[in-house]
Amino acid sequence: MAGVGAAVVAAAVLPADGAQAGPAGVRVPARYAQQRLNWRPCEGSSSLECASMTVPRDWHRPDAGADLTVAVSRHRASSPAGRRGVLMMAAGGPGASGLNRPAGFVEDEPAVGAAYDVVSFDQRGVGRSTHPVCQTDAEFREFFAHDFRDRSPAAIQGVLARSRKLAQDCQARSGGLLPYLTTEQTVRDMDLFRSLLGARKISYYGPSYATMLGAYYATLYPRRVERAVLDSNVGWAGSWEEFETGQPKSFQRRFEQDFLPWLAKYDTVYHYGRTVQAAKARWEARRRALAAHPLTVGRAVIGPNQLDNGTIQAVYNAKEGFPALASALVALDHGDGAGATERQLMEKVFGSYLSPAFLAEFFSVTCNDTAWNRGVGYWTRRSAKDAAKQPLAGARELAFSSVCAYWPTATAPKVKVTGAGLPTTLMLNSVHDPATYYEAALRDHRALRGSRLVTVSGGGDHGQYRNGNACVDGIVTHYLLTGEAPKHDTTCAADPLPVPAGAQAR
Structure with a gap:
């Protein structure tokens, strides 16, 4: 790419004819806008194609510093005759990989996969894209x-x-x-990706941190958004500090008001305490014991922070997390006398974070x-x-x-989300989500004018679409296929919490 001239053109639809300034005053040098994505089968996937996209290190000074590589992927619409466009996905975190996500998405939502080319990427700083190195x-x-x-x-x-x-x-x-690993820089990578796909507009689905990517993209490029679904919203209407300092309350709420009552309800299975107070006291006693004597299981050393970490991970999703955490807590009580299966479970729940x-x-x-x-x-x-x-x-x-x-002083421009110029955006959030808590989602909803909020009441899972809730899935799929959002904010009831095998609830 270094030998290509430095003329600038707009990142619109390729070929890049009629140069003009891009949104927010950012112009795209031709060496980026005129590149071709060399699609090949993704490693380990039979349904996805992957390519590498070259982006500037700094979109505000594209000729300063070495270029970066962003790994991108796509799943072509399975019904070309009915294809309606591009659906771009992104991953949460920030820090999670999005490269392989289209495969699972179209498997879960074949009607959407038939109508859209579903595309995603490892954002700058992640996975197969150019990434930082911090610690061993x-x-x-x-x-x-x-x-x-x-x-x-x-x-x-x-x-x-x-x-x-x-x-x-x-x-x-x-x-x-x-300094160049920011949401705003990534959003500009996303728009280059849109351009290289030859799409005038995209639809978008993003969970967790990817709601911020979607909200920022829609703010900087509102005329390039056809439909957008923001699922389990981080507090993108405010600062990261404001958002993260609200999480202790929401994680504690999910633990004490959802998980511990469920654990006590199934005392006949787990024998961890017949009341919330008894179950919590036993969990706290185990934490004190691990602080005094950490337990080594396989390659994991399980101390008090690891108990916290495993519990934090498990409460994200009740169906998958609650039974696994409960069984792992029982196994911890068995200590060095735990069997092989229990030891594998403890290492998985408390040793990977x-x-x-x-x-x-x-x-x-x-x-x-x-x-x-x-x-x-x-x-x-x-x-x-x-x-x-x-x-x-x-x-x-x-x-x-x-x-x-x-950390070094931040220099990223602040993006103020307003919803100006956007079609109706769909937002999803559960009331007890521990990570992207409902109070922040409400502030986001107020900031994003014209959005519709689907509240999942009576539950606390993180990530609502494709989580098995027929009400949520029906609303989102219908919106993506037709563009029709609910006329007003609406509510879906959460699915019942899981019932352990052979359980007799009290």
């Missing part, structure tokens, strides 16, 4: 070692030192990449996108209160927030 596996494990609830001066200094080290390691090992690569992107985006309070004294005081009131996620607040306090 050993350094990552050390970040989550010890006990985040320990508020002794030595423990607090240890947390701050490890957070400072993570921020410094990311900066030192990533070759100047960090995020990764060094995930956190590298997560912190890059969340620390870069919006300004953070950079006072570690402030975070020390605030985290003490949140750890006491909402300990499940509040205990880790100091470790996570102080990374952003130590």
Whole structure:
């Protein structure tokens, strides 16, 4: 690409004729707009095609710095005669891979897969795209070692030192990449992808953090959006700091108001306590025991933070997570006497949480996108209160927030989402979602004028479309196929919580 001239053209529909300024004053050099995607079968997938897209490191200074590579994928519409366009997907996190997601999507929603070319990508900083390097596996494990609830001066200094080290390691090992790993830069990659696909407009589906990508894209390129579904919304109407400091409350709510009552209800199966209070007391006792004597299972060392991490992961989805967490808690009580199957389950539930690569992107985006309070004294005081009131996620607040306090100063432009110029956008959220909590979704809904909110009442799963709820799936699929959204905000009842095999509820 380096030998191509530096003329600039608009990233519209290829071929790029009639150069003009792109939205928000960003112009696209011809060496990017005129590239051709070399589609080939994706590794390990029989239904997807993959390609590599070249993007500038900095869309605001496209001639400064080395280019980046963004891995992209597509699943062609299975009914070419009825094809209606492109449906772009993105992954959550930030830090998750989106490259292979179209395959599962079209398998679950064949009618949508028949009507659309379903496309996705690993955003800059993730997976097969150009990505940062922050820490080794050993350094990552050390970040989550010890006990985040320990508020002794030595423990607090240890947390701050490890957070400072993570921020410094990311900066030192990533070759100047960090400032350009932002939502706004990724959104401009998305529009180049749209252009290279030859699409004047796209439809969009994004869950979790990908709701921010969708909201930002729709704000910067409203005339290039046909339909958009934002599923389980992060607080993109505000700052990352505002959003993340609300999570301790929502994770604690999901744990205490959904999981623990379910666990107590099936005491005949798990024998973990007949009341919420008894089940919680037993969980807390196990945490204290692990703080005193961590349990080694396979390659995992399970201490108090690992108990927290496994619990946090499990409450995202009741059907998959609740029974697995309950069985793993029972296995923990068996300790070294647990059988092989129980040990495998414990290692899976409590020994796998995020990764060094995930956190590298997560912190890059969340620390870069919006300004953070950079006072570690402030975070020390605030985290003490949140750890006491909402300990499940509040205990880790100091470790996570102080990374952003130590991060290089953010320079990303703020994107204010208004909904101006957009067609009706569909938003989905459950009332007890622990990660993308309902209160933030309501603020997002108010900011995105003309949107319709589908509230899933009586539940708390994270990710609503393709989660088995016929009401939600029917609304979203109909919208994607016809463009018809509900006339007003509406509600779907959550599916019942799972019933363990052979259970007799009290």
